[in-house]
Amino acid sequence: xxxxxxxxxxxxxxxxxxxxxxxxxxxxxxxxxxxxxxxxxxxxxxxxxxxxxxxxxxxxxxxxxxxxxxxxxxxxxxxxxxxxxxxxxxxxxxxxxxxxxxxxxxxxxxxxxxxxxxxxxxxxxxxxxxxxxxxxxxxxxxxxxxxxxxxxxxxxxxxxxxxxxxxxxxxxxxxxxxxxxxxxxxxxxxxxxxxxxxxxxxxxxxxxxxxxxxxxxxxxxxxxxxxxxxxxxxxxxxxxxxxxxxxxxxxxxxxxxxxxxxxxxxxxxxxxxxxxxxxxxxxxxx
Numbered sequence: 001x002x003x004x005x006x007x008x009x010x011x012x013x014x015x016x017x018x019x020x021x022x023x024x025x026x027x028x029x030x031x032x033x034x035x036x037x038x039x040x041x042x043x044x045x046x047x048x049x050x051x052x053x054x055x056x057x058x059x060x061x062x063x064x065x066x067x068x069x070x071x072x073x074x075x076x077x078x079x080x081x082x083x084x085x086x087x088x089x090x091x092x093x094x095x096x097x098x099x100x101x102x103x104x105x106x107x108x109x110x111x112x113x114x115x116x117x118x119x120x121x122x123x124x125x126x127x128x129x130x131x132x133x134x135x136x137x138x139x140x141x142x143x144x145x146x147x148x149x150x151x152x153x154x155x156x157x158x159x160x161x162x163x164x165x166x167x168x169x170x171x172x173x174x175x176x177x178x179x180x181x182x183x184x185x186x187x188x189x190x191x192x193x194x195x196x197x198x199x200x201x202x203x204x205x206x207x208x209x210x211x212x213x214x215x216x217x218x219x220x221x222x223x224x225x226x227x228x229x230x231x232x233x234x235x236x237x238x239x240x241x242x243x244x245x246x247x248x249x250x251x252x253x254x255x256x257x258x259x260x261x262x263x264x265x266x267x268x269x270x271x272x273x274x275x276x277x278x279x280x281x282x283x284x285x286x
Contacts, residue, residue, distance in 0.1 A: 028104070028130060028132055029132065030132060030133065030256070030260035030261040031132065031133050031134070031135045031220060031261060032106060032132050032133070032134050032135065033135055034134070034135075034136070034140055034141045034144045034146050035144070035146075037062070037106060037134055037141075038146055040104075040106070041062075041063060041064050042064075043104075045100070045102050045103050045104050046064075046103070046104050046106065047066065047097070047098070047099050047103045047104065047105050047106070048062055048064055048065040048066070048106045048107075048108070049065065049066060049067075049068055049097070049105060049106070049107045049108070049119070050062065050065040050066065050067045050068070050108060050109075050138070051067075051068060051069065051070055051107060051108065051109045051115040051116055051119060052067070052109055052110055052115075052138070053069075054067060054069075056110075058150065058152075059150070060138075060148040060149065060150060061138070061148060061149065061150075062108065062134075062138060062141060062146075062148060062149075063147060063148070063149045063151070064153065065108075066097055066098070066152075066153075066155055067152075068093070068097060068119075070115040070118050070119060070249075072085075072093055073085050073089075073090060073093065073118075073119060073122045075089075079279070080272070080275050080276060080279045081247065081275065082246075082247030082248055082249075082271075082272070082273070082275055082276075083248075083271055083272055083276070084121075084122055084125065084171075084248070084271050085122070087126050087162060090122060090123075090126060090162075091160050091161060091162060094158070094160040095157055095158050095159055095160040096155075096157055097155060098155040098156045098157055098158050099158060099160055100158050100160065101128070101160065101161065101162075101163070102130075103130065104130040104132070105123065105128065105130060105131050105132070106132045106133070106134060107119050107120060107131065107132070107133055107134070108133065108134035108137045108138055108141070109137050109138075110137050110138060110139060111136055111137040111138070111139040111140065111217075111218040112137065112214065112218045112253075113133050113134075113135070113136075113137060113218075113220070113253060113256075114210075114249055114250065114253050115249070116133045116134070116137070117133065117249075117252045117253040117255075117256040118248065118249045118252045118253075120133060120252065120256050120260075121170060121248070121252035121255060121256070121269055121271075124169075124170045124259075124260075125168050125169075125170045125171045126162040126165075126168075127162045127163045127165050128162065133256070135219050135220055136217060136218055136219040137218070139217075139218070140217065140218075140219060143217070169268075170255070170259065170267075170268060170269060171268060171269065171271055172242045172268035172269060172270045172271065173270075173271070173272075174270070174272055174276055174277065174280065174282070176242075176268075177202065177242055177244070177270050177277075178282065180240070180242070181202070181203055181204055182204070183240075185238075185239050185240060186239060186240045186241075186242065187206060187234060187235050187239050187240070187241050187242070188202050188204055188205040188206070188242050188244065189205065189206060189207075189208060189233075189235060189241055189242065189243045189244070189254065190202065190205040190206065190207045190208075190244060190245070191207075191208060191209060191210040191243055191244070191245050191250045191251055191253070191254045192207075192209065192210075192245045192246060192250065192274070193209055194207070194209060196246070196274075198286070199286070200284040200285070200286050201274075201284070201285055201286075202244065202274075202277060202282075202284075202285070203283055203284070203285040204285070205244075205285070206233055206234070206235075208229070208230070208233055208235075208254075210245070210250040210253050210254050212229060213226060213253065213254060213257055220257065220261065223261065223262060226257060226261070226262060227262060230258070230262075235258070237262075237263075237264045237265065237266075239266070240266040240267075240268075241258055241264060241266065241267045241268070242267075242268050242269070242270055243255045243258070243267070243268075243269050243270065244269070244270035244273040244274065244277075245273050245274065246273055246274045246275060247272075247273055247274070247275050248269060248270065248271045248272065248273045251269045251270060251273055252269050255267055255268070255269040
């Protein structure tokens, strides 16, 4: 074989290597069906987090899951509620749960994924990439006849640290929201109820109640149906989208759908949402 052939083969191999996914960094699906979670339970580096109340968890939970609470991940040092806890505080919580930076975290709640999506937002904001939600929560898990248990395993604490970051990709501040109110390339999306929106909202915001993202049994609508409803409102991938609600929970739910489920690249969640907006006396539109 001549030198030219060797060079061509080498170049071809290099192209294949560059274009192939890096081993161990494959892209995870944003949501898991119960069957998919069932098949993962015994895998290494899988951590299943149950975000329901402690009594509900003790009554029954998905085998292998550990219990936590959305409220633990809130900043309690502010004069208003709902804001995300500091990076250090979240690291301590995750360490207590035995979670590692390499862990694939699968979160579930009762059924709607509201609490699960809020924790997704916290984890993604600080840089933990392997996060998925169980579609339909434990209710769908049980309806599909997968086993639940009262047994709890022993948690081995870890020393969790988030990766270093230059910025917060998923997180919008109040000042950032204020700076884009008149920007035609930015959509401020209010996902509260119609009643809440009508009583007052951030100037220029458009409205789509978060419940429109779910089917009757609190499972996510298909990607096609979700894209259609967002595009009808002008919520399109070419724009920057900032979601908000009252305290950032419902906003995280819609942000999860746009960012991780539908693949919109430029999506942020206004953490303080309406509570922080009113606290600082910002302009309100009716």
